[in-house]
Amino acid sequence: MLQPxxxxxxxxxxxxxxxxxxxxxxxxxxxxxxxxxxxxxxTPDECPxxxxxxxxxxxxxxxxxxxxxxxxxxxxxxxILDFGAGCGxxxxxxxxxxxxxxxxxxxxxxxxxxxxxxxRLNNLKDSKIQxxxxxxxxxKNQTASSDLFKNxxxxxxxxxxxxxxxxxxxxxxxxxWLKKIQNQHGTRILVGDPDRHPLVExxxxxxxxxxxxxxQLAEYSLPGYVxxxxxxxxxxxxxxxxxxx
Numbered sequence: 241m242l243q244p245x246x247x248x249x250x251x252x253x254x255x256x257x258x259x260x261x262x263x264x265x266x267x268x269x270x271x272x273x274x275x276x277x278x279x280x281x282x283t284p285d286e287c288p289x290x291x292x293x294x295x296x297x298x299x300x301x302x303x304x305x306x307x308x309x310x311x312x313x314x315x316x317x318x319x320i321l322d323f324g325a326g327c328g329x330x331x332x333x334x335x336x337x338x339x340x341x342x343x344x345x346x347x348x349x350x351x352x353x354x355x356x357x358x359x360r361l362n363n364l365k366d367s368k369i370q371x372x373x374x375x376x377x378x379x380k381n382q383t384a385s386s387d388l389f390k391n392x393x394x395x396x397x398x399x400x401x402x403x404x405x406x407x408x409x410x411x412x413x414x415x416x417w418l419k420k421i422q423n424q425h426g427t428r429i430l431v432g433d434p435d436r437h438p439l440v441e442x443x444x445x446x447x448x449x450x451x452x453x454x455x456q457l458a459e460y461s462l463p464g465y466v467x468x469x470x471x472x473x474x475x476x477x478x479x480x481x482x483x484x485x
Contacts (some may be wrong), residue, residue, distance in 0.1 A: 244288050249350055252288060253357060257295055264302040264460055264476065265309060266297035267336075270327050272297055272360050289470025294351035296327045299462055301329045301444070303476025304432025307458045308333035308400075315339055318396045321388055321427075323376070323404065330400045330432075335364055340396075343371040343388050349373050377417050389425040397425055402432040404455030408447075411438035415450035429481040434473035451484040 244252065256279055257271040273295040279287065300356050305348045308315055308330065314337035322331045325344040327352075334342050344355050352371045359366045389397045399421060405411045421427050433440070439454070458478040 241411055243290065247439070248252065249289055249353055250357065251352060253295070253350075255419045258381065259361065260297075262463070262483055263297050263309060263372050263469055264306040264462070265329065265333065267309065268305075268329065268332055268358070269361050270297055271328070271354065271361065272327070275382055285447040289350050289419075290348075292350065294346070294348065294354040297329065298403040299327060299473050299476040300404075300435040302432070302462070303434075303458065303460045303478050304400060304402045304430065305333040306460055306476075307430070307432070307478040308337055310458075312337035315398070318398055319388055321345060321399045323399055323401050325355050326402065328358045329368060331355060332359060332362065332364060334390045334398075334400070335366070335368060339368065341388065343372055344369055345374065347373055347375050377413055378464075389421075389427055393470070395426070395428065397427040397438035398428050399427055400432075401430070403434075403436075403440040405431070405433055405436050406443050408438045411444075412448055412450070415448055415452065415483070419452070423485070424482050431479045431481060431484075432461075432476060433479065434476050451485070453482045455482070466479075 247407060258274055259269050259289045260272045260274055261269045273292065282396055286338055289482050315334055318339045320334045320339045320342040322334070322342060322344045325331055326345045331342050331344045344352060346352055352373060356366065399418065404414060416431050422429060454475055456479055460475055462476055
């Protein structure tokens, strides 16, 4: 299937999504596919864009973005890598909180387009944000992610991940990459997630080659409409991961 140009995709997103602020971060509005959207029950062939996961505001992203907004001093002057940026909520929250530099990263170019549209929708300046569709998990690209954190205080470096632990095999790859980033730069790793199995179930944790400790920083109860939209998850948690040498 031929993929539309960014200009055509932008027009499609604006025409086919709904503007919503029904979330844990009502300060922000997003272009989303919600239960109220005609696309909610549509089939994949009705969407010209591949797997528009970035048109949904997932629970982990909501919790992580809420945590950033509630702890703005923690992120003021920071450098942020928003890994798997999706709709861009964590980048938006970091921008409002005074982050010095933000790299919104997603291998889907339409997710980055969605992030740009959501910045514009909220009248947020994106002069501090850069966009990258580089796959940082590919060994040949790993120095690109490290460059962001050079010559800065380690406690002001953050990798943010919302809803990225949806698969145990992918989680293993992700943990290995995060360990390298943390060991090289002392980077803090913050995760927003509604307790998907790769992060919480003992049998999964024991099989990973990369060992880490997990500290819960916050837990938020999800509104009823969010629970209904997202597979019955009723809370969103924020964790900090620290990898063992």
